[in-house]
Amino acid sequence: MLEKESNPTHSKSTGLPRKRFYRARAHSNPLSDSHFPVPVSPSHVDFSLHYPQFFPSSSEVSCSKKIQFADIGCGFGGLLISLSTLFPETLMIGMELRDKVTEYVKERILALRGSNPGQYQNVSVVRTNSMKYIPNYFEKGQLTKMFFLFPDPHFKEKNHRRRVISLHLLDEYAYVLGVGGIIYTITDVEELGDWMKSCLESHPMFEALKKEELEADPVVKLLCSATEEGQKVARNGGQTFQAVFRRIVPTS
Amino acid sequence: MEDNQIEDGEKNTNVEVAPALISVHPTQNSVAVAVGSDLRVYDLLGDCAVSLVDDSGATSHKDSIRAIRYGANGKLFVSAGDDKVVKIWFAESWQCICTVISEKRVSAVAISNDGQHVCFADKFGVVWVVDLHGIDGSEASVSKTAAPLLAHYCSIITGLEFSPDGQYVVSADRDFKIRVTIFPKKPLDGAHEIQSFCLGHTEFVSCLAFVITLDYPQGFLVSGSGDSTVRLWDITSGSLLDTCEVAAKVGHLESNGSDEGYSTITDLCAIPDTTLVAAAIQSLQGVMLLSCNLSTKTLSVAKVISIKGENVIPTSLASSSCTGLLWMVTGVSNLPGFDCPSVSRVKVISGFNKSSLDSLEHEPLPLEDNDILGGTKLLEKLQGSVTVDEKVFTAAAEALKAAMCNLLIKKQYSVEKREFRKRTRNDRKTKQ
Numbered sequence: 296m297l298e299k300e301s302n303p304t305h306s307k308s309t310g311l312p313r314k315r316f317y318r319a320r321a322h323s324n325p326l327s328d329s330h331f332p333v334p335v336s337p338s339h340v341d342f343s344l345h346y347p348q349f350f351p352s353s354s355e356v357s358c359s360k361k362i363q364f365a366d367i368g369c370g371f372g373g374l375l376i377s378l379s380t381l382f383p384e385t386l387m388i389g390m391e392l393r394d395k396v397t398e399y400v401k402e403r404i405l406a407l408r409g410s411n412p413g414q415y416q417n418v419s420v421v422r423t424n425s426m427k428y429i430p431n432y433f434e435k436g437q438l439t440k441m442f443f444l445f446p447d448p449h450f451k452e453k454n455h456r457r458r459v460i461s462l463h464l465l466d467e468y469a470y471v472l473g474v475g476g477i478i479y480t481i482t483d484v485e486e487l488g489d490w491m492k493s494c495l496e497s498h499p500m501f502e503a504l505k506k507e508e509l510e511a512d513p514v515v516k517l518l519c520s521a522t523e524e525g526q527k528v529a530r531n532g533g534q535t536f537q538a539v540f541r542r543i544v545p546t547s
Numbered sequence: 548m549e550d551n552q553i554e555d556g557e558k559n560t561n562v563e564v565a566p567a568l569i570s571v572h573p574t575q576n577s578v579a580v581a582v583g584s585d586l587r588v589y590d591l592l593g594d595c596a597v598s599l600v601d602d603s604g605a606t607s608h609k610d611s612i613r614a615i616r617y618g619a620n621g622k623l624f625v626s627a628g629d630d631k632v633v634k635i636w637f638a639e640s641w642q643c644i645c646t647v648i649s650e651k652r653v654s655a656v657a658i659s660n661d662g663q664h665v666c667f668a669d670k671f672g673v674v675w676v677v678d679l680h681g682i683d684g685s686e687a688s689v690s691k692t693a694a695p696l697l698a699h700y701c702s703i704i705t706g707l708e709f710s711p712d713g714q715y716v717v718s719a720d721r722d723f724k725i726r727v728t729i730f731p732k733k734p735l736d737g738a739h740e741i742q743s744f745c746l747g748h749t750e751f752v753s754c755l756a757f758v759i760t761l762d763y764p765q766g767f768l769v770s771g772s773g774d775s776t777v778r779l780w781d782i783t784s785g786s787l788l789d790t791c792e793v794a795a796k797v798g799h800l801e802s803n804g805s806d807e808g809y810s811t812i813t814d815l816c817a818i819p820d821t822t823l824v825a826a827a828i829q830s831l832q833g834v835m836l837l838s839c840n841l842s843t844k845t846l847s848v849a850k851v852i853s854i855k856g857e858n859v860i861p862t863s864l865a866s867s868s869c870t871g872l873l874w875m876v877t878g879v880s881n882l883p884g885f886d887c888p889s890v891s892r893v894k895v896i897s898g899f900n901k902s903s904l905d906s907l908e909h910e911p912l913p914l915e916d917n918d919i920l921g922g923t924k925l926l927e928k929l930q931g932s933v934t935v936d937e938k939v940f941t942a943a944a945e946a947l948k949a950a951m952c953n954l955l956i957k958k959q960y961s962v963e964k965r966e967f968r969k970r971t972r973n974d975r976k977t978k979q
């Protein structure tokens with residue numbers, strides 16, 4: 296439970312966890328084998344731990360609700376927090392590789408739940424390598440939105456295969472997204488922006504959203520403003536490059 | 548700076564022991580054994596050893612062969628491995644018709660059912676496809692380039708199979724995962740549509756096979772793993788239909804069951820026209836027969852066939868239609884501490900007829916060397932010699948166990964140990 300007064304890693308005034316106690320290395324290598332638990336399959340994920348209010352463990356009727364949004368490389372979780380109140384009935388999860396950062400997001404959600412009873416019950420976070428274990432968390436066609444906001448750029452050509460968007464990884468994202476589901480990407484690195492866009496364009500199971508569709512989608516506005524990284528870029532007046540695509544049935 | 552284990556592994560110059568492999572022509576025209584870089588073929592129809600016809604020189608492969616297989620229609624044969632060369636052969640003339648250079652070492656191969664495409668997997672988890680249209684072998688061997696088909700993100704691919712109807716390509720990896728992908732009309736553009744993931748194994752997946760009968764021509768997938776189970780799957784949905792624990796059964800037979808990786812399944816072979824699957828298990832002398840009930844969708848241990856008087860723990864299994872024979876080989880290359888660089892022993896079990904095990908008139912039994920098709924002439928070719936020293940096999944079994952663990956089991960380091968490893972990394976030291 297939350298111990299607002301006695302927890303030194305949390306701010307006394309807001310009860311929220313303070314970032315400086317959760318600082319971590321700037322980058323983790325997604326290729327190295329790590330040592331966190333991985334669910335054997337999506338049916339092994341215990342949702343009552345993540346969303347206790349939606350899945351009360353005592354009740355016999357099992358909730359059939361499924362996670363619909365995934366924020367990949369969620370960092371400190373700003374996007375999830377914004378989405379949580381915008382879509383209060385939608386379950387969403389952040390996936391983050393860095394241990395300390397994941398802990399921070401966990402604490403942040405718990406604190407928000409504590410100070411806003413009934414709210415933020417639909418958001419959670421897991422520590423995992425999304426490049427390896429997406430199919431262990433989500434069933435085919437389960438997701439309606441996936442987010443890749445300000446992913447690590449991995450500039451060197453030799454390291455391009457560490458990028459979280461690639462033609463091959465898009466196969467897996469297309470698998471977990473239902474038809475009509477949307478993938479949102481944004482970066483302040485022009486070259487990475489071009490890369491993500493060209494991967495999506497050459498993939499037979501994605502098509503770009505039209506200008507009108509982008510304007511009508513309330514989520515698009517959050518891309519450059521809701522996350523910590525986005526705010527940093529905005530503060531420095533940096534340019535951003537986004538690519539928003541829809542999962543389609545491939546024409547064969 | 549931060550390098551990953553696979554990259555490290557690739558740079559590792561230690562010679563690794565490689566298990567001997569066996570493959571039989573679908574109608575038993577010939578049988579092939581690979582030991583180290585050596586590919587040995589015996590023509591069963593002509594009852595003679597085969598000389599391979601390869602422009603690229605005396606030795607076709609320069610390093611351990613890791614995968615061999617015949618195509619479903621028996622026209623083609625593929626061999627590939629650590630020398631990063633994929634060789635495609637005509638399985639009649641034994642002429643190498645096509646050579647493909649891979650960027651990385653090759654860990655698995657497959658041939659599409661129509662024989663028009665060869666797929667191979669590299670050690671970085673990428674599956675490549677080669678289009679064979681227009682190659683009829685009338686010219687000398689041609690070189691081809693491969694196009695990427697799909698990828699398992701930085702995992703080692705341990706098994707690659709086409710589904711019996713040719714609709715899917717199935718790939719298994721050391722991250723416990725089996726991916727079922729629709730094999731597209733234009734494979735050179737990539738296979739992007741994933742049909743399912745078969746998830747349930749809790750250790751690396753080591754092998755795949757399809758059980759096919761007249762009633763179930765689409766077949767059912769079985770997979771073997773380092774978690775000591777064989778599992779039965781519905782590949783359309785990815786559902787796990789049944790799990791068969793073999794450790795308990797093996798444990799009854801051998802009693803030194805304390806060490807890890809004890810009952811790793813090393814190979815599976817579905818015996819054609821039956822619902823039987825033969826399993827090679829890391830500590831079992833002989834093979835375990837599993838019986839697959841396709842109407843109730845269950846898998847159970849039917850029987851263990853032991854090979855008496857000989858220390859034969861098979862490293863690879865093979866079978867062909869209508870013959871009732873199960874072929875097996877045990878052996879390794881690069882065995883440290885022995886003057887013979889490689890050893891292999893071929894055994895054949897006979898008596899699998901078109902039926903389930905219950906209705907077999909005679910129990911399947913290992914054949915004596917003289918009763919094997921091709922007899923001593925065949926053994927001389929495939930084993931390199933007729934008699935093989937017993938002691939070597941014991942050492943070979945141990946070396947293989949270690950090699951497989953090193954390659955496929957993820958090392959679990961304690962936090963302190965990981966920090967220590969980070970601090971003492973070679974690549975970092977050299978930069979100072």
Ligand SMILES: C[S@@+](CC[C@H](N)C(=O)[O-])C[C@H]1O[C@@H](n2cnc3c(N)ncnc32)[C@H](O)[C@@H]1O
Binds near residue numbers: 426
């Ligand atoms: C530059 S940050 C952006 C964070 C957040 N999306 C934002 O906009 O503020 C990229 C994040 O992705 C995480 N990450 C990188 N590779 C990952 C992987 N394979 N799986 C999960 N998270 C990953 C990193 O740890 C890092 O927190």
